[in-house]
Amino acid sequence: MEKKDIKDNGGNQQMLVKIGEQAKQAEAVLRNLDTEKKNQALLQVAEAFLRHEDQILAANALDVQRGKENGMPQGLVDRLLLNHARIEGMAEGLRQVASLEDPIGEVLNMKKRPNGLLIGQKRVPLGVVGIIYEARPNVTSDAFGLCFKTGNAVILKGGKEALSSNQAIVEIIQEALEESGVPRLSVQFIASTDRQTTELFMRLNQYVDVLIPRGGAGLIQAVVNNSTIPVIQTGTGNCHIYVDETADLDMAVAIIHNAKTQRIGVCNACESLVVHEAVEERLLAALKKKLDEHSVELRGDEKAAACVPGILPATEEDWGKEYLDYILSIRSVSSIDEAIAHINRYNTGHSEAIITRDYGNAQKFLDEIDAAAVYVNASTRFTDGFEFGFGAEIGISTQKLHARGPMGLLALTTTKYIIYGNGQIRP
């Protein structure tokens, strides 16, 4: 079975091929651009954002107005809205990326083979990166900055809600790049917002090396299902904290409180508590008190509900759920093995933590939990490129190929083998 043919009545394919060819041309220059030159261009773009703030705000006002007219929910309007502070934030993001070490050009694992061949791996850009995202216009600037710093050409496809803002931002970037003497089309924007264009874009294998969707679960699933280009899947987080029978319960309450309430709508927030029966009653009594401050709704299994009044019954559906809300599910277990089995069954491969004083259980949890980040005695909220010290983040990968966990600049690179010989032929 081949993928369904996609109808193309509007010349979208020709438009995409042109964009792809232009990206390839930019890529050939970017591949070997000096770090100095790249940094200068990034700083020039940052400055251009501030110089053309009025232009960005005017375009953004159009998007916001259109959104409100179409009954866009307030939360989405908030994400869409730009103001001076957010534009300054975009500029500051680019300045920070400029200050990071350039990973391109490093040669790894260089070794001499018995036949005299000198073989190493040189870190190089991926080539052309495609990014499909939703309503937040600052992603336009962030994604450009990370891709440009790593010598990649980037093709952006943003949500239609932010179309005017995105176009204004991209135009300003392109002008500043041209002024800096680097390829104007290092960043390109697909202005067509229909579904068909997105589908065609996801099959532009000849020009695009990797596709990164940034947005909700629906967007990511659609890209995974339909792209023939390799995808880096950034995923949802149904993150668990397991409180072992030896846990410091004060520490447990503090960490769960942090991981659940410090920020609600993020993928590294805790969604489910798994607790050893031996400490369940004491833990839940203290935890409920603390979480009541934020009116967190608790949904537990029978055992948990019997411990403390006010815990609602959880259903099977709760165990697999990423609430992104003031809700926490609670599962009782009688051993660490049961805890690990439960977590490995229901987690989404993001971030999982154990709270324990037991050396063996800590190591066992680190060994046996299958996730991008596994913690002992710390909040799951630390799964983040900045917290991990990468200085930047393009997303958090929950797949196992190429990059797993928070992705910094390195995730936007690949290597090629370089081989120095002096006439070797294969016997």
Place this chain on the structure above:
Amino acid sequence: MEKKDIKDNGGNQQMLVKIGEQAKQAEAVLRNLDTEKKNQALLQVAEAFLRHEDQILAANALDVQRGKENGMPQGLVDRLLLNHARIEGMAEGLRQVASLEDPIGEVLNMKKRPNGLLIGQKRVPLGVVGIIYEARPNVTSDAFGLCFKTGNAVILKGGKEALSSNQAIVEIIQEALEESGVPRLSVQFIASTDRQTTELFMRLNQYVDVLIPRGGAGLIQAVVNNSTIPVIQTGTGNCHIYVDETADLDMAVAIIHNAKTQRIGVCNACESLVVHEAVEERLLAALKKKLDEHSVELRGDEKAAACVPGILPATEEDWGKEYLDYILSIRSVSSIDEAIAHINRYNTGHSEAIITRDYGNAQKFLDEIDAAAVYVNASTRFTDGFEFGFGAEIGISTQKLHARGPMGLLALTTTKYIIYGNGQIRP
């Protein structure tokens, strides 16, 4: 647009889900199996192949007979055929894999963050690996060995031509695994050979972490187009050798001869010569003489054809062609920039070489050519896991994500972040 629904009249989906669940169960054990135990099991399987040689040969005879009855070409029959030497080869392959260092468990880049968190990356198995391949039954044993050594469960889907051989081999492996006290279903084989099963298998995302197609361009393209599971694409090789104006022409002739004729049907063989006009006449005269020994057909552009009698005219189609045959295309260029542009346009991202004495041109070629392996003064035939010193090879990746170039054991691993804390919460 979602992928087309796949009809399933035969309960294939249930069968695949069962296989997937069994693989997950095996994976949970394999993830933390001692190296010693893995090596013992590999040696026991090797021994079992020799002990049950008659059983394998009998099954193979059925495949060969069926193939001949169906008019299978002699080349394919040769690939399908097993004999004592090939079974001994399978066993020896497993012994070699047993002798390799186990990459699992190594912790990389462990660092202390300012907040006291100790963060490192632990090398772990991918999980469940799916392999789709064609007619060579020894791939069954090779793929099992590499996946097992790296703690992965593997699900194999071989070509229908080798069905009886593959089933016999897998049964022997499973029995030997059970005798060794490791999960019998560390390797499973999908016996159903219809197309629908393959299509359903390529969407078993819930159970399979990565899919590796091994075979011809048609198979690989079908998997890339239809899989929703991340794919490691092993690709075709339209490999070029560029002879620079400063080249040692004797070295050039020796390398081209080796890369073209040492083995014809392989992805790292040279398919196209790019030559600087300044040395074209001298090079082609000497080269034609040498290649005539193997009756290599030369197809050149006008300039090349004018140099030496007997060079046929090349068409546009020739530049993009992987012949896998005694044919070589020849393109004349007047500069290294023209050579690089030509190669970057027509190559398949596999292996490319320059023959030169010029320092600057050597570095320029290494920098600007976009391919998995870029050589100076050596044959492209070295792009190979064994030649690169990996001790084993699961294939040669021509994509840029995860692994690029020859893939050894490391390509079958991923990392997870492990984080040691002492109560850290995010401010």
